[in-house]
Amino acid sequence: MKTRSETVRLEGHAKQAIETGRNRLILAGCLVALAFAAIGARVIELSALGGAGEPGVASVDPDAQLTVGRADIVDRDGLLLATSLRTPSLYADPKEVLDAEDAAFRLSTVLPEINPAETAAKLASDRRFVWLKRNLTPREQQEVNSLGIPGLHFQDEWKRIYPQGTLTAHAVGFTDVDDRGISGVERSFDDVLRGGRDPLRLSLDLRVQHIVREELLRQIATFSAIGGAGVVLDVDTGETIAMVSLPDFDPNVPGQMDPDTLFNRATLGVYEMGSTFKIFNTAMALDAGTATMRSGYDATHPIRIARFTINDDHAKARWLSVPEIFKYSSNIGSVKMALDVGTDGQRAFMAKLGMLRETAIELPERGRPMVPSPWRPINTMTIAFGHGLAVSPLHLVGGVAAIVNGGIRRPVTLLASDIPSPGQRVISEQTSHDMRRLMRLVVEDGTGRKADTPGYVVGGKTGTAEKAGGRGGYKQKSLISSFVAAFPMHDPRYVVLIMVDEPKGTKETFGYATGGWVAAPAVSRIVARSAPLLGVAPVDPETPEIRRDLMIEVPVEGGKRLASF
Amino acid sequence: MRRATILWFLIATCLGVALFLVKHEVQRREEQLAGLHRQILASQEAIHVLEAEWSYLNRPDRIEALVRRHLNLVPMDTRRIGSVEMLPMRLPMPDAAEDGVAPTLAGLPPLPVGRPLVLTREARR
Structure with missing residues (x-):
């Protein structure tokens, strides 16, 4: 270049033109260089720096997923x-239909439920x-x-x-x-x-649900009852394993349901449960310390208050110890136990057990308990044996689970949960243990003998309540017969409740329609059939450990003791 | 100069053909992918229907009726459930390692041995 510039010399116009050309060339060169620099920078950005905003790999549509209208x-x-x-x-x-009459007629030959005349009009x-x-x-x-x-x-x-x-x-x-x-x-x-x-x-187990429903159906048919409810609850998690309310309906044919069948007796219906409430009454007295397993009350005379007389169904007319009061389901003894705890203590205890509010079950059909207001001493007396406070069967089951599982109340749930809720202590470990022994006593040697199931150490409590009739009285003939049980009693896993609405006695039961005759046998069969499915191993109730665990000394008046197992 | 032009022309042609082929291939694969997705959806829906049917066929009352009709099963009895502890004691294991001899059952009553059954004339009668 240099040599050439030395050899070629131009002057005047020619030089001017060359200058202009050179300037333009430099300008164009700069622009092109700038453009290449920009492209280069972008290339570096995209390839080396990963490119902001650009995916690193080619994106593919996510795998096709079936979307159904509603989750299962x-x-x-x-x-x-x-x-x-x-x-x-x-x-x-209809614009495309050529012959409405003929089309409607031919349609009705394959779809019998459509009306040809109506369809023809539509078409x-x-x-x-x-x-x-x-x-x-x-x-x-x-x-x-x-x-x-x-x-x-x-x-x-x-x-x-x-x-x-x-x-x-x-x-x-x-x-x-x-x-x-x-x-x-x-x-x-x-x-x-x-x-x-x-x-x-859900937490439901279809197999157990089927067993409960079948046994409940059988009891309802046998005793010509109008309905019933059955619940199986896991005592340690509060999960509902089975929940049956009869009569029931088929959800696949909507619009043809009898309103009566839609009513959920297990969660929405509130009933005065009767003697099964003595579980709570006894636990309350034992936990408050006003009664012990060795103390007792005089149940010789009926209690008269206002216009009521409180009597015993299985009257012994003598001094009864606490285990005997529970075993014979003595109303008189239970009332005296409740009076010793007092009205405030009873209300507080029932509140702690969740008996005064709706249950936590995830259903819109939740019954609100019928709580006496104001809570008078007469209410304290009747609630002692399960009248005057109406709760849903699920309340009862949840409460019993808390009583037998060591004293921790957990909200009842319908969802399968891996982590049980921590719960809240309602009674002491010792009271819970005493209650387990008392409930076992009822089945071994009390009103609930028909609930016994070999191998599964069932314990429970019968309940027979007269349904409240008009004018504030009770109808003697319409009963709510129930049995609430837990098994195995030395280490409870499940609570079972069977409640039958208005059973009538049969010849086989000598006319009785009480909880011990109506509900207890069903509980026994439910336990026998579902325990293997629920993974509860059968045990020999006579093994020394279980005998020692569930042994009860029934004190008699005067200090002598009678051992009962 | 002329050679370079031909070279560039060739390169450009090759690139063009390659681009066309790649594009075509991508299109084909996209169609294939969409087809697979359709197939997956159809299969999922079929599975969904079959699941519903499986559940319907598994109704406990139906199974119970079938079992009653076709099988000789009864509900499990507690006497049929045992635990490992209920098994008899394990045979004493002699120290087989010391002389390499298989453990013997010396001292134990002989195991019952199958014997061919011979029916006598009296028994047959």
Whole structure:
């Protein structure tokens, strides 16, 4: 370059032109260099620096996922209780239908439930869209298709299906035509089910649910009862293993349900439970220290207060120790125990057990207990044997679970939970142990002998309450007979409650329709059938450890003691 | 100069053809992916329906009726459930390692041995 510039010399115009050209060249060069620099920088940014805003790898659509209209509901083992299926619904565009009369007639040959005249009118109308039938079966769809009528179309719709039918009807509930939950879990978890894809896992065990329902059905048929409820609860977690209310309904056929069958007796119905409340009464007195396992009360004479007389059904007319009061279900003794604790103590204890508020169960159908207001001494006396405070069967089961599990109350739940709630102590460990021995005594040698199940050390308490009738009195003939049990009593795992509404005595029961005759045998069969499924190992109740654990000394008046096992 | 032009032209042509092939391949694979997704959805829906049917067929009352009709099963009795402790004591294990001889059952009553059953004429009658 240098040599050339020395050799070539230009002057004047030519030099001017060269200067201009050079300047332009430099400018253009700069611009091009700038552009390349920018591209280079971008290349470096994208490749070396990972490129902000650009994905590192080619993105692929996430794997296709089936979205159903509503999440499934499953039992604790994953069996479907409720699911949504896509079903075709038949509609027509009347403008496209050539011969309405003929089409309607031919349709009615494959879909017997549609009315030809009505359908013909629909097909002759001048609208562009009429529903003919919702949710066809695949076979029906095939048959309609093969008719080849023009103007008929299908549209897929989600339909809620309950494969288990009546078995879990009250717990799961059902939805309306627009897939909105209107009862049971379907309603209380409506938002979760609607948005969710993961199934909702309930704590119910279908097998146990079936056993409870079957045994309850049998008792209702045997004793010509109007209904009943059965609950099985895990005492350590508060999970509901089975919850049956009879009569029940089939959630797959909405719109044909008798309102009476929709009523959930296990959670919504509140009843005066009768003697099963003596479990709470005795635990209260033992825990307060006003009574001990060795003390007792005189039950010779009935108690008269105002216009009432409190009497014993299995009157012994003598001094009774606390275990005897429980075993013979003495009303007189229970009232005296409650009076020693006092009205305030009783109310506080019942509140602690959750008897004065709704249960925590995740259902919209929750019964509010009928609590006396004001709580007078007469209420204290009647509540001692289970009258005057009406609670739902689930309240009772939850309370008994707290009494036998070592004294910790946990909220009852319908959801399978891996971490049980820490709970809250309601009675001492010692009182709980005493109560277990007392409940075992009732089954070994008291009113609940029919609940005994070989190998499973059942303990419990009978309850027979007269239903409140009109004018504040009680109807002697309509009873609520119940039995609440826990097993195995040396280390309780489950609480079972069977309650039968208005049983009538039979010849086999000598006309009795009490809890010991009606509900206790069902509890025994439920325990025998479901314990192997629940993983409770049978034990020999005569082994020394269990005998020592559940042994009770029944004191008699005058200091002599009678051992009873 | 001319050679360079031909070279560049060739390169450009090759790149163009390659680009076309790659694009075509990507399109094909995308279609394949969409097809697979459709297939997955169909399978999932089929599974969903089958699950519902499985649950329906597993209704405890149906199973119970079937068992009653076809099988000779009864509910489990507590007497049929045992524990390991209920088994008889294990045989004493002689120290087999010291002389390599298999453990013998010396001192134990002989095991029952199957014997061919011979029916006598009287028994047959």
